[in-house]
Amino acid sequence: MTRTKSKPKVLQDTFIQLVIMTGYSGSGKTTAIQALEDLGxxxxxxxxxxxxxxxxxxxxxxxxxxxxxxxxxAVVLDARDRFFYRDFGPIVRELSRKFPLKVLFLKSRQNVLVGRYKASRRRHPLSPQGSVIEGITLEQKILAPVLKTADKIIDTSDLNVHELKQLLKVYFQYLIPDQSLQITLVSFGYKRGLPIQADLVLDVRFLPNPYFVRELGPKTGLHASVAQYVFKYKTTSLFLKKATSLLLFLIDEYRKEGKAYLTIAVGCTGGKHRSVAMVEKFKQILQKEKISVTVFHRDLKE
Incomplete structure (x- = not known):
């Protein structure tokens, strides 16, 4: 008796979200598609x-x-497709009945487009043998029906790369999972070198060193007595206050920029006392601010 293969289980209520991007050549479609890729x-x-x-x-x-x-x-469709004018409208209308989709149109002022082509020394794809303006004019004619019906139009004339990326992130926020900044705190000892993954490095070798206190030397910054010793000094309190203010400012700005990962390294001589205690303190402070952090004590062997 032969067994019949069971059919794969079909998942219900599944769908694809589609962004169709089009617009004028030179308006930033390549930058925009890269930004959407960064957004998942x-x-x-x-x-x-x-x-x-x-x-x-x-x-x-x-x-x-x-x-x-x-x-x-996300797909880029443009006027270089010889059948764009004929196919775009009917195909997109038919797909919109089956799938959730958005048409995103990027444009720029003609003088800006001309300036960008001059700066890049590239020929317009629709006018390889003619002038840039001829190519722009032809493209505007082909894309005119799409421009009238697009769900979102972005004029990139006065936008830089970062501003365009931020606009896209805001517009497609409802499709993007939690993009929270992933923060890692690393303690280390300078005698073993800097952590290669560090984005920011704080040197705390100027702080009083528990290593030279007989009862504290064998312990680590994870012990309460070592942490109490490090933080009882005015210099430590002042550093903590200033460093915390800087880190909170930078974390907020990096989030706005769309940075996905941030590794903050704190170093002392051996990576066992001061840097460990400071990383643990930073962890407590950031967690109170509802900031998720991961801690790694590189040179600490427990």
Whole structure:
């Protein structure tokens, strides 16, 4: 008797979120698609419009049987596709009946586009043998119907890379999982070198050293008596106050910038007393501020 293979279980209520990006050449589509990739989208550049249904159906089929499959797609479609004008409207309208999608249109003023092409010394893709202005004019004509119906239009004329990324993050916030900054605090000893992964380094070798106190030397900064010794000095309190203020400021700014990881290293001579006590204190302070942290004492053997 032969066994029949059981069919894969179909997951209910699964769907793909699709962002279709188009717009003028030179308006920042490459930068924007990279920004969406940083926000967790699976991105494809210069996909022919006619292939979009096949592309989307393939990902949707994967999603039906695997909840961990890609669920956020971003594709760039542009006027270089010779059938763009004919295919874009009908195909996007049909897909919008089946899948949640947004059409994002990037534009810039003509003089800005001309300036960008001059700066890059590149030819316009729709006018490789002619002038940049001819290419821009033709592209504007082809994309005019899309511009009228786009869900979101971003004029990048006066935006830098970071401002464009921030705009996209705000607009697509509802699709993005928690993007909280992951912070790691590392204690280390200078005699074994700097941690290679450190973004910020604080040197606390100027603080009083418990190593030279007979009853404290064998202990570590994890012991209460060592921490009490380190923090009983006015210099330590002043440093802690100033360093905490700096770290809270930087953490907030790094979050705004979209930084995903931040490693803060605190070093003393051997990496067993002062740096350990200081890292533990920073952990307590940051946790009180509802900031999640991971601690690693590199040179501490317990």
């Amino acid at each position: 989208f699976f991105c494809t550049d210069n996909l022919p419009v006619k292939l979009l249904p096949v592309y989307l159906n393939e990902f949707h089929a994967q999603k039906r049987f695997n909840v961990q499959a890609v669920d956020k797609l």
